[in-house]
Amino acid sequence: MVARKVDPMPAWRDEDYVKVPEGKFKFVTGRHAQFTQSSTVNNIMLLELMHENYLWINDKEAEKLGIEFGDTIEVTSRVGQVRIKAYPTPKIVPQTVFYIHGFGAKSEGMTFAHRNGASDNEIIEDTIEPVHGCANMHDTLVTLRRV
Amino acid sequence: MNYAMALDYQNCINCKACEVACKEENGVQLGADKQRIWVGVVEGTIFGKPFANLYPSQCNHCIDAPCVSVCPTNASHFAEGGIVKVDPHKCILCKGCMEACPYDARFVDDTMVAVDKCTFCDHRSLEAGGTTACQATCPTKVRLFGDLDDENSDLVKLLKTKRFFFQKEYTNTLPKLFYILPDDEAYAKQSVSHDTIIHTWEDIKPLYEEAKNRRSKEWKK
Numbered sequence: 212m213v214a215r216k217v218d219p220m221p222a223w224r225d226e227d228y229v230k231v232p233e234g235k236f237k238f239v240t241g242r243h244a245q246f247t248q249s250s251t252v253n254n255i256m257l258l259e260l261m262h263e264n265y266l267w268i269n270d271k272e273a274e275k276l277g278i279e280f281g282d283t284i285e286v287t288s289r290v291g292q293v294r295i296k297a298y299p300t301p302k303i304v305p306q307t308v309f310y311i312h313g314f315g316a317k318s319e320g321m322t323f324a325h326r327n328g329a330s331d332n333e334i335i336e337d338t339i340e341p342v343h344g345c346a347n348m349h350d351t352l353v354t355l356r357r358v
Numbered sequence: 359m360n361y362a363m364a365l366d367y368q369n370c371i372n373c374k375a376c377e378v379a380c381k382e383e384n385g386v387q388l389g390a391d392k393q394r395i396w397v398g399v400v401e402g403t404i405f406g407k408p409f410a411n412l413y414p415s416q417c418n419h420c421i422d423a424p425c426v427s428v429c430p431t432n433a434s435h436f437a438e439g440g441i442v443k444v445d446p447h448k449c450i451l452c453k454g455c456m457e458a459c460p461y462d463a464r465f466v467d468d469t470m471v472a473v474d475k476c477t478f479c480d481h482r483s484l485e486a487g488g489t490t491a492c493q494a495t496c497p498t499k500v501r502l503f504g505d506l507d508d509e510n511s512d513l514v515k516l517l518k519t520k521r522f523f524f525q526k527e528y529t530n531t532l533p534k535l536f537y538i539l540p541d542d543e544a545y546a547k548q549s550v551s552h553d554t555i556i557h558t559w560e561d562i563k564p565l566y567e568e569a570k571n572r573r574s575k576e577w578k579k
Contacts, residue, residue, distance in 0.1 A: 244373030256381060259390050260374045301408040302401075 240331040263328035264314040265298035273299035293329035359439035360506040362534035369498040370412040376492035383491035417463040417476035418533030425455035446472035460529040
């Protein structure tokens with residue numbers, strides 16, 4: 212690993228950290244306790260608990276941008292674009308936006324889950340972590356636009 | 359028999375498995391506003407720092423239940439062990455019980471054309487070794503169903519070692535959901551209001567025994 216210039220033990224490298232420029236946001240994703248992978252996407256009992264996902268954005272930043280709860284937001288990254296409703300909240304730090312993974316199914320066969328909210332896979336850039344080979348899910352920079 | 363439930367609410371992770379299990383077990387009507395049980399979420403900020411407190415809840419099966427007193431047709435009644443139930447055949451949908459309930463634990467089930475509510479899963483929890491669907495499914499073991507009269511039950515053993523409080527105690531309905539106060543003082547202060555009265559089993563036992571003796575004549579066998 213050293214020969215390939217990869218740290219055998221995890222070490223912090225400042226140059227690898229994706230800094231967020233002014234006017235852009237870092238997109239992070241995550242899961243709820245209710246949904247497990249794709250097998251539960253179309254489950255009506257679970258969709259009753261939460262039937263679409265919302266874009267979390269820091270409430271003070273949202274106020275500056277004039278974004279209110281329920282506004283449709285266009286989220287654009289280098290690789291894709293989605294539309295999703297906004298949820299301003301103090302629970303998230305500034306310069307970061309978040310929505311839950313596992314929504315916005317493209318397939319029309321997903322009769323209950325078809326296009327309920329937005330899918331994170333459509334905007335996450337395809338970069339790979341060199342040690343364990345997973346995708347870097349939280350390194351995508353996005354811009355927001357109120358529609 | 360005096361059935362009750364203790365809730366170790368600090369363990370709740372808001373996964374809502376209890377809500378889904380309740381609907382599956384009891385065939386409750388689908389719909390987000392048709393809930394026999396629910397997880398109450400209190401969100402806010404203190405000096406800019408966000409917090410969320412979770413209070414899993416359901417019908418409190420109060421000993422002095424206002425929903426039973428107000429029912430004009432005796433559809434709302436006390437079943438075995440003080441469990442408050444609704445007889446859907448007698449219900450005329452006047453909705454007086456929904457107004458009377460301090461916990462908003464009742465709703466109209468359109469498929470039965472009657473008011474519906476939590477039954478403590480009495481079709482399965484009263485058997486030996488049985489319990490409610492919400493307790494059985496909870497991944498963090500928040501709920502504990504048991505008998506207040508049985509000094510050797512897990513419920514009474516737990517209540518003897520912990521302090522607890524009730525939701526909306528000022529309504530004087532003698533609710534039977536015991537919210538277990540967290541051992542950690544700092545967390546306990548964050549999740550309980552200044553007005554909430556903290557109880558121990560010694561100070562609450564005579565009150566509940568007296569109330570049970572007063573009302574248990576109405577309990578159906």
